[in-house]
Amino acid sequence: MKSRIVGFSGMTFKKYEGSTFQLLSEVVSKAMEMASISSREIDGLLFTILPGTFDGKANVHFPSFQLSSFLGIKPKYIDVIDYGGPSALTMIYRAFKLIEAGEIETALCVVGGKGSFLRENKATADSVDKFYNISLTPFDEFFRVYEDMNPVTDYALVAKRHGKLFGTTDEQRAMIAVNQRKNAMDNDKAIYKNPITVKDVLSSRMVSDPLRLLEIVYPVDGFHAFIVSKHQRNSNLRPIRIDFYGEAHWTEMPTEWKDIVYTPTVESSKGVKLEKIDAYELYDSFTITVLLEIEDIGLAEKGKGGKFVETTDITYRGEIPINTGGGSLNVGQPAYMSGGVILEEALLQLNDMARGHQVKGANRVLVNGIGGWNRGHAVTIVLEGE
Amino acid sequence: MFDKIKEKYLSLMEKERLPYIKCKSCGHVFFYPRDFCPKCNSRDLEVKISEGKGKVFSFTKFQGKKGETIYGIVELDEGFRMYTNIFGDVDIGDEVVVTFINDSGRKIPVFKKK
Numbered sequence: 001m002k003s004r005i006v007g008f009s010g011m012t013f014k015k016y017e018g019s020t021f022q023l024l025s026e027v028v029s030k031a032m033e034m035a036s037i038s039s040r041e042i043d044g045l046l047f048t049i050l051p052g053t054f055d056g057k058a059n060v061h062f063p064s065f066q067l068s069s070f071l072g073i074k075p076k077y078i079d080v081i082d083y084g085g086p087s088a089l090t091m092i093y094r095a096f097k098l099i100e101a102g103e104i105e106t107a108l109c110v111v112g113g114k115g116s117f118l119r120e121n122k123a124t125a126d127s128v129d130k131f132y133n134i135s136l137t138p139f140d141e142f143f144r145v146y147e148d149m150n151p152v153t154d155y156a157l158v159a160k161r162h163g164k165l166f167g168t169t170d171e172q173r174a175m176i177a178v179n180q181r182k183n184a185m186d187n188d189k190a191i192y193k194n195p196i197t198v199k200d201v202l203s204s205r206m207v208s209d210p211l212r213l214l215e216i217v218y219p220v221d222g223f224h225a226f227i228v229s230k231h232q233r234n235s236n237l238r239p240i241r242i243d244f245y246g247e248a249h250w251t252e253m254p255t256e257w258k259d260i261v262y263t264p265t266v267e268s269s270k271g272v273k274l275e276k277i278d279a280y281e282l283y284d285s286f287t288i289t290v291l292l293e294i295e296d297i298g299l300a301e302k303g304k305g306g307k308f309v310e311t312t313d314i315t316y317r318g319e320i321p322i323n324t325g326g327g328s329l330n331v332g333q334p335a336y337m338s339g340g341v342i343l344e345e346a347l348l349q350l351n352d353m354a355r356g357h358q359v360k361g362a363n364r365v366l367v368n369g370i371g372g373w374n375r376g377h378a379v380t381i382v383l384e385g386e
Numbered sequence: 387m388f389d390k391i392k393e394k395y396l397s398l399m400e401k402e403r404l405p406y407i408k409c410k411s412c413g414h415v416f417f418y419p420r421d422f423c424p425k426c427n428s429r430d431l432e433v434k435i436s437e438g439k440g441k442v443f444s445f446t447k448f449q450g451k452k453g454e455t456i457y458g459i460v461e462l463d464e465g466f467r468m469y470t471n472i473f474g475d476v477d478i479g480d481e482v483v484v485t486f487i488n489d490s491g492r493k494i495p496v497f498k499k500k
Binding site: 137147148160164208255 | 392395396416417418419420424443444445446447448450451455457458459466467468469470471478479489492494496
């Protein structure tokens with residue numbers, strides 16, 4: 001059985017005043033409308049949820065019941081994918097597989113929540129353990145006893161070491177923020193649209209040396225919903241196939257990796273062919289994250305990412321378009337996960353729906369997600385129009 | 387086994403000793419306690435005491451509760467790495483030594499510039 005993405009939607013707000021369920025309902029309704037599919041026809045539910053990002057409480061008990069019950073879905077398959085950032089990409093892949101295997105007919109994939117609760121309490125989804133006294137690793141007694149500002153401090157360690165090993169400069173990282181902002185200026189969904197310069201980035205507040213404010217995502221409220229189905233109905237979306245999929249999970253502490261300047265993207269993207277990729281949507285929690293992915297997927301050799309961003313036009317009009325809608329650095333990061341933002345942008349590009357920032361004739365888009373407090377999870381997917 | 391290793395870690399730290407684990411089978415060393423060797427899967431492990439000397443693998447400065455704070459990774463001379471707080475003006479590669487601070491009724495290993 002052939003599966004296809006028949007509907008999708010995303011909504012993001014700096015702060016959504018209504019309830020999380022209300023926001024979820026609005027987003028899912030829009031996706032179902034695009035797919036011309038009703039909630040009764042959805043028989044697969046795949047979602048992700050992070051502690052502290054649903055209704056402000058530490059956890060949501062039995063979210064499988066809560067989400068299905070609220071949305072009026074009677075699934076015969078439920079899957080909770082909990083590794084944050086790249087989970088949305090995995091959901092789409094699994095939905096395709098489930099439909100092709102005849103297990104289900106239509107899947108709803110949901111990612112998001114509210115980032116504002118934790119943001120207002122100066123916590124993040126990666127420091128939520130200290131805020132709510134829940135565990136983050138099996139080694140918390142020897143790891144979570146230090147003063148940090150994770151995830152910013154952890155990524156700062158990577159940026160610092162990348163600079164020391166390879167001579168990568170603050171200016172080079174800033175170029176990523178500057179060029180992504182250029183893309184955001186033509187994207188209705190972006191919350192940050194005023195032009196910025198390298199000097200602006202380098203004079204923004206130092207948060208965790210060497211990472212500055214304009215290199216770090218802003219957590220927001222929002223959801224993304226994607227509907228994969230064997231039924232096309234009245235959906236105008238073009239058929240898209242998954243040309244490549246890889247996921248990798250590095251389960252040791254980053255201190256035990258060969259070096260912290262690599263991510264599991266090295267493995268999840270193994271074997272991907274970069275020829276004829278029209279756009280790249282690379283997980284952009286921080287500028288350094290994008291730089292690492294540029295190297296790990298093979299656009300540049302390890303250590304040459306800085307030079308690459310200095311000499312390559314990565315805007316949507318450029319030679320190698322990256323984060324064509326400005327990425328989550330400019331759209332905002334809903335519930336501390338950027339996966340929905342980059343997947344939605346890929347689908348907009350592939351359907352010629354990226355108003356104002358369309359890459360001409362975009363037919364193959366590579367999306368790469370990174371997740372976990374420690375960059376331990378990576379998913380690489382290439383979507384191709386048929 | 388895991389609980390025993392953890393207990394040993396905690397009691398050594400109370401005596402201001404920095405523990406680590408060495409695999410008796412393949413010689414791999416690691417800090418975060420597990421009851422198997424992450425490299426060769428052997429369960430023949432030994433808790434050892436580090437000399438407490440190492441080098442800064444990476445670090446970052448940020449505004450913490452008491453002003454400028456350094457968070458980093460230190461690579462010990464025995465070959466294992468750990469996350470920690472560091473005191474003093476350091477750069478990557480600088481030599482540091484372990485010292486213990488009291489925190490919430492426990493002794494926590496941190497590092498200072500040599």
